[in-house]
Amino acid sequence: MADKTPQSAASATEADKGYWAANVRIIIISLIIWAIVSFGFGILLRPALSGISVGGSDLGFWFAQQGSIIVFLALIFFYAWRMNKLDREFGVEEE
Amino acid sequence: MDQFTINLIFVGASFALYIGIAVWARAGSTSEFYAAGRGVHPVTNGMATAADWMSAASFISMAGLIAFVGYDNSTYLMGWTGGYVLLALLLAPYLRKFGKFTVSEFIGDRFYSPTARMVAVACLIIASTTYVIGQMTGVGVAFGRFLEVSNTTGLLVGAVIVFAYAVFGGMKGVTYTQVAQYCVLILAYTIPAIFISLQLTGNPIPALGLFGDHVASGEPLLTKLDQIVRELGFSEYTAHHTDTLNMVLFTLSLMIGTAGLPHVIMRFFTVPRVADARWSAGWALVFIALLYLTAPAVGAMARLNITELMWPNGTDGEAVSVQMIAEDDEYDWMATWQKTGLLGFEDKNGDGRIQYYNDANPEMQAKAAENGWEGNELTNFNRDILVLANPEIANLPGWVIGLVAAGGLAAALSTAAGLLLAISSAVSHDLIKGQLNPSISEKGELLSARIAMAVAIVVATYLGLNPPGFAAQTVALAFGLAAASIFPALMMGIFSKKVNNVGAVAGMLAGLVVTLVYIFLHKGWFFIPDTNSFTDADPLLGTIQSTSFGAVGAMINFVVAYVVSGMTKETPQEIKDLVESVRFPRGAGTAQDH
Incomplete structure (x- = not known):
């Protein structure tokens, strides 16, 4: 475990600002998808999707009961992978 | 062998396993007691988080609520999984980087105010206690049936067992015990579901069987179900027939509440690195999804x-x-x-x-x-x-029924233990060591943690005898409270440098008090029956039920915090530096104590 970094994490360089802005952008995109599959497809947009049938019901029902959970999983793993890569790109990862 | 004996064997063997693990992994130091020495692998941590998370509400109660309502109760499924996205993206890595033991420590340091820390402790104790009441409801139902004793006796037996391993184990004992509990509960949930799915649809995977064909009629299962319930005058299973606004707010409350519950957040302090905190949330959701993708099939079938x-x-x-x-x-x-x-x-x-x-x-x-x-x-x-x-309804063999008994108890007990740990660390670490007696010895701190657990379990058992709803509904109230108080403070603490000490305290208090009053107005003051002025069938504000109000409370919290921060003294530079340091993984070390 790395506790030896003398470098102050507080010094906000241009690169640091770039890292944080990139992180916030990834978060916003991910949360838009998060909201679309659950509140969107699962609830509010369900009537609009009612024409697409999935095994005895419709696509909105599937998103509400299963689809949104699968997308949530994909989002978290994507975020972990993307951020661990971003950490290295900006050299802010733990040693 | 009769069913009662089979149940006793399954329940007894699983308990012996948990207690054995708790004794074997007894915590020695305070650091081990709270955070397991940070030596927990992300997959192990994910499994333990899943056991911690999936309580009587998920295991015993949720599929029943879906079964009798259908589509409209999909809110539980989306709400209790969607919160992990918020947790993984907005909180877990930063709180791990911050490197302290408890949620209220972060709030106290970030908002440079012992008052903020105490308000966070109060929010945490109120939300966690409400949550434990829901668990105790489930414990009562499960023990009442499987030990063939009354609800009250069942509750008391359960309380003694939770107390035993939570008190003597601490986090490390609980972590490994919870891995064992996860295995028991997921087998207990999926095995009967697989049998039933095979009987009805011929598909061994319940999640696929739900959208498959009903073997007996040759029609899709859901079409058959819609038809049969319609013929008996009930509303169609897959149709949307409750208020849309309430459905959205309820889902949002559960999501935000998930990311504001201290016993879940604490889990992310126990991983070695910031990168692991990100993966841990994903692994936790993998293990949770195994049950959550099965639950709607269990309900419909x-x-x-x-x-x-x-x-x-x-x-x-x-x-x-x-x-x-x-x-x-x-x-x-x-x-x-x-x-x-x-x-x-x-x-x-x-x-x-x-x-x-x-x-x-x-x-x-x-x-x-x-x-x-x-x-x-x-x-x-x-x-x-x-x-x-x-399993009895589907006429499954006796050992499956015994396994489900053990699984239901594992779910209720594991969560209750995790919550008790969160409550006890709030009292001993934040209240006593952080505030009342900073020079307390490590031994004294451990002792006070154990006393706090004992008090919490007595209170929760007492209130569990007279719960404000079905297990999952009581638990939903706890989520509303966590959503309205803790989550906004944590998120603003990381993503905004503007929000200051006064703003955070005002926001948390406004969110907590308004939500608590709204709940008490509908569920009775302090959950005492018949003291309510409104009912959820005809709520005070439009169609917003008390279980959905947490999302509104969270918005109040955000607005009040921003407005008050704008009117009061700016955040000092060293706090802005602290926020900055939390945002970058580099230099994350082991936990720092005071």
Whole structure:
């Protein structure tokens, strides 16, 4: 475990600002998808999707009961992978 | 061997396993007691988080709520999984980087105010205690049935067992115990579901069977279910028939609450690195999803099975006879559950048959008048018994029933233990060591943690005797409280440098108090029955029920915090530097104590 970094994490360089802005952008995109599959497809947009049938019901029902959970999983793993890569790109990862 | 003995063997063996692990991994130092020395692998941590998370509400209660309502209760499924996205993206990596033991420590340091820390402790204790009440409801149902004792005795036995391993184990004991509990509970949930899915759809994966074809009729399962419940005057299973605004707010409350519950957040302090905190949330959701993708199938299939048992000759044939219920093995479960008082049926019109239908539906009332029925005769079906009764309803072998008993108890006990740990660390670490007596010895701190646990379990057991709703509904109230108080403070603490000490305290208090008052107005003051002024059927504000109010409370919290921060003294530079350092993984070390 790395506790030896003398470098102050507080010094906000241009690169640091770039890292944080990139992180916030990834978060916003991910949360838009998060909201679309659950509140969107699962609830509010369900009537609009009612024409697409999935095994005895419709696509909105599937998103509400299963689809949104699968997308949530994909989002978290994507975020972990993307951020661990971003950490290295900006050299802010733990040693 | 009779069913009672089989249940005892399964429940007894699983308990022996948990207690054995707790004793083997007894915590020595304070650091180990709270955070397991940070040596926990992300996959192990994910599994333990899943056990911690999936409580009586998920295991015992949720599928029953879905079964009797259908689509509209998908809110539980989306709400209790979607919160992990918020947790993984907005909180977990930063709180791990911050590197302290408890949620309130972060709030106290970030908002440079002992008052903020104390308010966070209060929010945490209120939300966690409400949550434990829900667990105790589930413990009562499970023990009442499987030990064939009264609800009250069941609760007391459960309380003693939770106390035993939470007190003597601490986090490390709990972490490994919870891995064992996860294995027991997921097997107990999925094995009967696989059997039932095979019986009804021929598909061994329940999540696929739900959208597959019903073998007996050749129609899709959901189409068949919609048709059969419609014929009995109930609303269609897959249709949307409750208020949309309330549905959205309820889902949002559960999501935000998930990311604001201290016993779940604490888990992310126990991983070695920031990168692991990100993966941990994903692994936790993988293990949770195994149950959550199965739950809607369990609900739909149980509803179909129950309806067909009540109408063995089809919905236009004769209903099941009282004699058949008494004599046929397939109906044994009705007699056993009737003993607990959680299932009731009565031959009101004395025709020797039990007619199950929706007697509030005008069309069915006309049909009933024609046939000489005098109201629905399946008079009581407690939602919380559905999952536990499910293997009996489907006529599965005795060992499956015993396994489900052990699984239900594992779910309730593991969460109760995690919550007690969060409550005890709030009291001993934040309140006593952080505030009242900073020079307390490590031994004294451990002792006070254990006393706090004992007090919390006594209070929760007492309140669990008179719960404000079904297990999952009581738990939903706890989520509303966490959503309105803790989550906004944590998120603003990381993503905004503007929010200051006064703003955070004002925001948390506004969110907590408004939400708590709204809940008490609908559920009774301090959950005492008959002291409520409104009901969730006709709520104070439009269509917003008390269980959905947490999302509104969270918005109030955000707005108040920003407005008050704008009017008061700016955040000092060293706090801005702290926020900056939390945002970057580099330099994350081991936990720092004061």
